[in-house]
Amino acid sequence: MPSAPDPSPKRPANSLALAVLGLLLEQPMHPHAMATALRERGMDRAFKLTTGSLYDTVRALARDGWIEADGTEQVGNRPARTVYRHTAAGREGFTAWLDELIREPSLEYPRFLSAVGYLGALGPVRAAQALRERAAALGTRIAEATEAHRAARQEHGAPRLFVIETEYALAMARAERDWAEGTAAEIERGALTWPRGADEEAGA
Structure with missing residues (x-):
């Protein structure tokens, strides 16, 4: 019998575990179906999703008592796949964890936030170019994510809440x-000025 998860010291450290637990709220499923659902919904943009990382996460959640096997599923001549579901303690622990994450803002340390504090080191010309390039890259990502969201809703029938x-x-x-x-x-x-001499020092 799987042990109940300890929601304080034993919570998974990665966001992929959170996504797996969230999917299993909808219905029991095997890891292959999890990967398909995550990609269809564009959630693989939020974390690194590989076959290895997904199976490692599923095994860890099962080991720690968050989820448990719920039989197998076989399609055609493919190998049987283990289907997983929440344990009772796992479901309770997940909803408590999720409630905390949504209610309580936590400090995060993205690399861009660290770098932008030293924007002045680039000099005005180079800084503006770098920001323009970042904005263009973000525009591409926004277009891709918008299309993935449309496909998930219209082609795969995912409810908006999902x-x-x-x-x-x-x-x-x-x-x-x-x-x-x-x-x-x-x-x-010229509305954002550099200290005198700083632009020359930066090679602007």
Whole structure:
């Protein structure tokens, strides 16, 4: 009998575990079906999703008592696949963990936030170019994520609630793109000035 998860010290450390537990709220499924659902909904943009990482995560969740085997499923001549479901303690632990994550903002340390604090080191010309390039890359990602969200809703029939995280990610990406474009424009028109001599030191 699997042991109950300890929600305080034994919570999984990666977001892929959170996604797996979330999928199993909908219905029991095997890892292959999990991977398909995550990709169809564009959730693989939120974390690194590989066959190895997914199976490792499923095994760890089963070992720690969050999920358990619920029989097997076989299609045609393919090998039988183990189907997983929440344990009672796992479901309770997951909803408590999720409630905490949504209610309580936590400090995160993205690399861009660290780097942008030293934007002045690039000099105005190079800084504006870098921000424009970032904004363009974000625009590409936004277009791809928008299409993935459309496909998940229209082609795969995913309810909006099941892909709402994509809406959040798109809102954040649009806000970052708009900030990068706006700041680049300020630099280009001279509204954001560099300290005297700093632009020459940066090679601008």
